[in-house]
Amino acid sequence: MTVNKYNITHTNNAALESEERIKKIKKESGKPVIGYLCCFAPPEIISAAGAIPFRITGRAGEDNSAADAYVEPYGCTYVRNILARAVKGELEYLDGLVISHSCDMVQRLYGIWTYYHTLPYSYMFNVPHQLSRWAQDFFKRELGFFQESLENFTGKKITSEVLKGTLATYNHNRALVRDLYKLRKKPALAIEGSEMLNLLIKGGSLPPEDFTVLLEEKRKEIKRRAPKTEKARRIMVWGSIMDDPTLLLMIEEAGGQVVADDTCIGFRVWEKDVPVTENLYEGLTEHYFVNFQCPRTDRGPGVERFNYLLQRAREYNVDGVIGYCISFCDPHKFDYPDLRDYLKKEGLPLLLIDDNYSFEPKGSIKTRLQAFLEIL
Amino acid sequence: MNQSEMSRAKRHLDTTRKMKEMLPRFFMRQMERRFSSNEPLAWCMVGVPPELLKAFDLLFEWPENFGTMCASRLVAPHFIEVAEGDGYSPELCSYVTNTMGYCKLTKDKGEPPEESPLPGGMGTPSMLLGSGFICEPRWKWFQSIATRFFNVPVYSSDPLAPPWDIDPRDPRVEDHYLTLLREDLAGQIDFMEKQTGKKLDLDLLRETLALSHKALGYWRDTLALRKAVPCPMSSTDYFHSIIPQMYLVGDQEAVDFYKEMYEEVKDRVARKVGVTEEEKYRLIWFGLPPWFNMGIFNYLESKGAVVAYESTYNVGDFFEVDLSDPLEAIVRRTWQRAVKMHDYGAETMPELCNPAVFGGFSGSSLLNELVEEYSLNGALMHLTRSCRAVSFGEVHTKNRLAQLGIPSLIFESDMADPRLWSDAQIKNRLHAFLETMDKAAGGDKLNDS
Ligand code: SF4
Numbered sequence: 001m002t003v004n005k006y007n008i009t010h011t012n013n014a015a016l017e018s019e020e021r022i023k024k025i026k027k028e029s030g031k032p033v034i035g036y037l038c039c040f041a042p043p044e045i046i047s048a049a050g051a052i053p054f055r056i057t058g059r060a061g062e063d064n065s066a067a068d069a070y071v072e073p074y075g076c077t078y079v080r081n082i083l084a085r086a087v088k089g090e091l092e093y094l095d096g097l098v099i100s101h102s103c104d105m106v107q108r109l110y111g112i113w114t115y116y117h118t119l120p121y122s123y124m125f126n127v128p129h130q131l132s133r134w135a136q137d138f139f140k141r142e143l144g145f146f147q148e149s150l151e152n153f154t155g156k157k158i159t160s161e162v163l164k165g166t167l168a169t170y171n172h173n174r175a176l177v178r179d180l181y182k183l184r185k186k187p188a189l190a191i192e193g194s195e196m197l198n199l200l201i202k203g204g205s206l207p208p209e210d211f212t213v214l215l216e217e218k219r220k221e222i223k224r225r226a227p228k229t230e231k232a233r234r235i236m237v238w239g240s241i242m243d244d245p246t247l248l249l250m251i252e253e254a255g256g257q258v259v260a261d262d263t264c265i266g267f268r269v270w271e272k273d274v275p276v277t278e279n280l281y282e283g284l285t286e287h288y289f290v291n292f293q294c295p296r297t298d299r300g301p302g303v304e305r306f307n308y309l310l311q312r313a314r315e316y317n318v319d320g321v322i323g324y325c326i327s328f329c330d331p332h333k334f335d336y337p338d339l340r341d342y343l344k345k346e347g348l349p350l351l352l353i354d355d356n357y358s359f360e361p362k363g364s365i366k367t368r369l370q371a372f373l374e375i376l
Numbered sequence: 377m378n379q380s381e382m383s384r385a386k387r388h389l390d391t392t393r394k395m396k397e398m399l400p401r402f403f404m405r406q407m408e409r410r411f412s413s414n415e416p417l418a419w420c421m422v423g424v425p426p427e428l429l430k431a432f433d434l435l436f437e438w439p440e441n442f443g444t445m446c447a448s449r450l451v452a453p454h455f456i457e458v459a460e461g462d463g464y465s466p467e468l469c470s471y472v473t474n475t476m477g478y479c480k481l482t483k484d485k486g487e488p489p490e491e492s493p494l495p496g497g498m499g500t501p502s503m504l505l506g507s508g509f510i511c512e513p514r515w516k517w518f519q520s521i522a523t524r525f526f527n528v529p530v531y532s533s534d535p536l537a538p539p540w541d542i543d544p545r546d547p548r549v550e551d552h553y554l555t556l557l558r559e560d561l562a563g564q565i566d567f568m569e570k571q572t573g574k575k576l577d578l579d580l581l582r583e584t585l586a587l588s589h590k591a592l593g594y595w596r597d598t599l600a601l602r603k604a605v606p607c608p609m610s611s612t613d614y615f616h617s618i619i620p621q622m623y624l625v626g627d628q629e630a631v632d633f634y635k636e637m638y639e640e641v642k643d644r645v646a647r648k649v650g651v652t653e654e655e656k657y658r659l660i661w662f663g664l665p666p667w668f669n670m671g672i673f674n675y676l677e678s679k680g681a682v683v684a685y686e687s688t689y690n691v692g693d694f695f696e697v698d699l700s701d702p703l704e705a706i707v708r709r710t711w712q713r714a715v716k717m718h719d720y721g722a723e724t725m726p727e728l729c730n731p732a733v734f735g736g737f738s739g740s741s742l743l744n745e746l747v748e749e750y751s752l753n754g755a756l757m758h759l760t761r762s763c764r765a766v767s768f769g770e771v772h773t774k775n776r777l778a779q780l781g782i783p784s785l786i787f788e789s790d791m792a793d794p795r796l797w798s799d800a801q802i803k804n805r806l807h808a809f810l811e812t813m814d815k816a817a818g819g820d821k822l823n824d825s
């Protein structure tokens with residue numbers, strides 16, 4: 001078997017690289033590429049239908065003005081950035097688009113995008129906010145509609161055997177990712193947070209079996225490495241989507257070590273296996289809906305909803321938390337005061353970085369990071 | 377902020393002027409009941425069918441509407457600043473941050489802040505009835521209130537509608553959504569029964585729905601009368617007249633109110649009495665109004681511009697539903713409205729599914745009809761910085777209106793936070809917009825100002 005047949009390098013330009021590569025993969029495999037945002041619609045089903053799921057990423061800091069002709073200036077800058085990219089024709093390689101109703105912004109992006117630009121395939125995966133029994137039943141039915149729409153598009157029936165096989169491949173990757181995360185629990189750091197995130201960004205843009213190769217290769221390489229032993233403050237990052245490692249690199253530069261995270265693309269997606277249940281939709285619902293820790297889902301009042309986060313902070317022996325909020329990100333911005341107070345009570349300081357998806361001005365972010373790391 | 381820039385609105389209808397006596401009477405009744413008993417009190421969100429509250433004979437408050445009151449009395453910035461001091465971002469919905477500030481002050485002082493526009497404030501809730509029908513903030517709002525301020529149970533209802541490119545008439549799709557709507561409503565009722573210790577009285581609910589629908593029918597017919605030239609009813613009347621349907625739903629008083637309004641407006645149509653002396657521009661309004669400065673509508677009227685249709689708090693096409701099973705009636709009302717929106721194109725608000733009596737408007741292909749029927753020649757779009765849920769889609773709507781040759785102006789401010797209002801600049805822009813409309817129409821009607 002060719003190891004790393006696409007010659008994936010380990011640069012910090014994961015997203016850029018991913019896009020060039022996916023065009024090549026598409027050409028070689030002849031499979032349609034289906035872009036997605038958010039993790040409620042399982043990419044496993046896209047793979048099982050014979051298509052390639054591709055997690056769309058933005059270009060932090062790039063000009064978003066191309067979106068102005070279609071959407072208002074007030075709105076999540078990450079979403080506006082993606083729309084601007086679509087308008088500029090940078091996402092033309094996508095054969096399909098899947099958007100879940102996670103937050104307001106993404107689901108409305110779906111309407112505008114598909115209105116002005118029809119793709120060969122598009123699907124909005126509707127997701128309740130409640131976790132009631134009937135909301136879970138709705139999610140299961142929605143899985144069925146989603147699967148059916150993909151089958152109609154690719155012309156390939158997804159048998160439960162095929163789906164089971166795909167789940168196994170994805171779960172295998174999850175286990176490999178968890179192994180890498182485990183290494184970060186140790187005081188001597190084997191893999192930096194920025195490197196980990198880059199790896200996961202690449203994972204979102206590769207067919208699962210290729211990601212397996214990449215992860216295995218990484219594991220071998222890490223074994224040969226001498227882990228970093230200098231003492232640094234151990235940080236967890238929490239917040240809005242992070243599809244660019246810039247902030248993590250800045251934290252590292254300022255003398256911190258990002259050892260854990262709770263962001264989309266990060267551990268949230270890999271933390272647990274999809275349970276392989278007799279009715280596969282049961283396990284998918286548990287994983288992608290009930291247990292998926294996105295603050296857009298209502299877990300009722302009370303700070304118990306953050307317990308998983310505290311537990312993670314303890315497991316990774318974290319000294320402080322850095323919150324990252326993209327402008328107009330309602331789900332995270334609303335949680336911030338509750339989370340800050342909860343962590344404070346537990347002796348964990350939280351620094352909030354408000355950003356318009358540009359990581360600018362770098363100077364002042366750096367100063368704040370340094371000051372925070374110093375007090376830890 | 378210079379508060380003198382803000383002006384209260386002049387209403388044009390006798391009926392809506394009368395509300396100034398009617399509502400305080402209602403609030404006094406509520407307050408007396410609250411003080412003389414230990415009855416449960418629910419804070420509710422628009423999206424909760426108000427008929428249910430009445431059928432449970434439950435004491436209630438609407439923090440959203442409280443937000444509009446705080447805005448119009450200019451106390452909202454004070455409450456909002458308290459919330460900002462607590463860590464809530466200024467970008468967040470100002471109705472929510474207004475409530476958060478109010479709650480914090482109430483909790484810290486042990487009593488409602490004296491600045492509160494309602495006598496005795498909103499009272500201490502014993503339950504929170506939320507509805508996520510239109511936006512994300514609604515999911516976090518009551519969650520945070522119950523986390524930080526009042527440790528009381530919450531039920532947030534979760535109505536969903538099919539995205540714009542899914543056929544709602546496909547029986548399987550219909551079943552998928554109706555099943556959710558029915559179960560969600562049952563969940564809401566179950567919660568209310570537990571919290572109130574009462575069984576839902578289906579007969580009372582049926583009666584309430586009948587009265588509510590009667591009121592809605594008058595209201596819908598009143599709004600249709602605004603097609604007349606000159607337009608008989610203003611936006612200031614419109615925006616204030618939503619309130620009885622929230623507070624007095626199911627009461628004969630509300631039916632009488634809307635009937636009287638209907639008759640008054642009908643009479644004005646017959647006598648050709650308009651809102652402005654000379655009606656030069658007929659506009660459609662998108663977005664929430666600036667509650668702290670409703671006088672802006674009077675400013676427009678002084679320029680000969682009248683708003684004949686509003687996209688928000690819209691009762692829309694109102695459907696008669698079979699009331700024999702009152703729960704199914706609520707579900708059907710919700711669904712029929714969602715399907716209607718869908719038919720008109722729900723690309724900007726795919727999730728809009730509203731069990732309440734009024735709500736948002738979506739439907740880009742409805743624009744053709746509205747322009748024609750209401751003889752519209754321009755559109756004003758209020759881009760509310762802190763409520764993206766309602767203002768999202770304005771650029772798209774502007775694009776669609778441009779195809780119909782209708783000019784529009786998007787201007788920025790907020791629904792409750794007057795700190796985002798810049799009076800001179802906004803008036804200049806409105807004025808300039810009306811001038812462009814003149815030029816487009818080949819006239820020069822505004823040289824008098
Ligand atoms: S960053 Fe926040 S607002 Fe933007 S897409 Fe993610 S959850 Fe939604």
Ligand code: SF4
Nearest residue numbers: 469511513763765766
């Ligand atoms: S619709 Fe807008 S104003 Fe209403 S709660 Fe949501 S964000 Fe706030």
